[in-house]
Amino acid sequence: MELSDRSVLVTGGAGLVGSALARRLATENDVLVVDDLSNGVRESVPEAAEFVEGDVASDETLERVVTSDLDIVVHCAAADKYVNSDEPRSQFESNVAMTHSLLERVSTVGVSDVVFTSSSTVYGEAPRPTPEDYAPLEPISVYGAAKLAEESILSVYAHTRDVTVWNFRFANVVAPRVGAGVIPDFVEKLERDPETLTILGNGRQEKSYMHVEDCVDAIHHVVERAPSSAGPMQTYNLGTKTTTSVDRIADIVSEEMTLDPAYEYTGGDRGWTGDVPKMRLSIEKLAALGWEPEHSSDEAVRKVARELVRR
Template identity: 45%
Template sequence: MKCIVTGGAGFIGSHLTDRLLEEGHEVTVVDNLSGGQFRFIEHHVTNPEFSFVNEDLARDGLISSAFEGADMVYHLAANPDVRSGVTDTRTPLTQNTIATFNVLESMRAAGVRKIAFTSTSTVYGEAEVIPTPENYGPLMPISLYGASKLACEAMISAYCHTFDMQSWIYRFANIIGSRGTHGVIFDFIGRLRKDPSKLTILGNGRQSKSYLHISDCVDGMLFAVRNSNAPVNIFNIGSDDRFDVTGIARAVASEMGLENVEFEYTGGDRGWKGDVPFMTLSIAKLKALGWKPVHNSEESVRLCVRELLREV
């Protein structure tokens, strides 16, 4: 199968690219390297089944020729920084929503019918039902990132019904692991390397969310494609539990061999405007098909810390 992986030089995209090539697929990565890093995929350059296209998918009016002849598109290209929307209001629109429109138009022009899209738990906003199932509503995101991803979901659904396409939409918990370049664990490691005696934690430290290791995430993505066949298939992908920020701080300090770290809190019930302080996704729908994560939230966090300590 010929697969396109947009954002394939990024954190999740590079791991997905690894797995698809391991399984014998032909993979073309489309990435402008604004957030991804070529070093994440450069070990594939001698593989005849791999190719790389440096292209900005958010460019106005883009119809990309890279999609011609593809059987499946895994669309991961996006700006993944939820916090950036507080100060940069245009980037979520251009790099998430408009880029997705251009991907769909490129697919339509090339006759490609299948797309898997990485959405986010932030489309649920501050859900009143926890764990939150896929049929929860109304969906009222509180971040520009979540709003842009929800707009992408709506466009994908409309294209599927209008142009006889098929889609798999993944609403992710916090995905963590090797090659991560941002997020709370990455930040904590960097701060503790600068000052091992203290750590500033945004909010009150009781913010509590689900975390999933990248290996489980890729497993869940591919499992969903192989085991569901509706025109639009929507799945939460996460863990059954959650882990709070203070627990993450303790885990990072422990894995770094640090003792007696002083935690300082900025106060409030969340880290920034648009931050959802509590999130656990119901993964019952995907589990009913036979998938379940190998690692829980704390195991995922500790595994991620060990991996990032070898890289950062």
């Protein structure tokens, strides 16, 4: 599918990935962003995109933004971005209901193409590198369970309502944005106390970190080049071939801030309830379409740390 001269809706387009996607798509398409700004930042929405502040779970908002003029919906909105939500039932039910309502509206007006931003957390604790066809999928966090439930609803609509779905399971996507994960968290902690850095868990958790620019480029590449013969529900892992430990992230951030703090640990092999200690996705399916990430995991971490420190 060509991604030029299209009418595109980006839900959650003020968020970390959504805003980056909106910025990329707005260079060649008419882009409408909808976001209730509960997690997003208004200033992140590109000036070239039209913006509607609204809740995607609301029928009123959906009727306003999902029309027959649309060519594609990019669904990045999430009711709660935190993996260890204090209200797990609300997080699960809100996200699933929102996606279901969006798909009902998409089906009603006849939009035939949907991009969904899922997560590696749907796999749970799986062998590494984890391929897209790994089973059984047994998420251990509410966030992962919600994403898997949303994938299931998307699959139903893809197979019964003439909708093509591109489903992307992300590794840890990083960007120079305050509040966006472990890197800005370490920067903020060291700005407050340059002598000591508290690290959740034991520091040996090891995962793949993907720069948001690579993430957006990969999505764009797949949507344009994936063969229609691949079926109505196409799932792709997005990540890097390398991993970075939490201790290594702490080292990189400290180096970029020219600090040498003492590390303190909260203990255990998980940073929080539902945390997967080690994660690396297979990206062979992505590579078969001719795409490779520009940044390794360490390089993505350093790039973001450097941009945050110099902001």
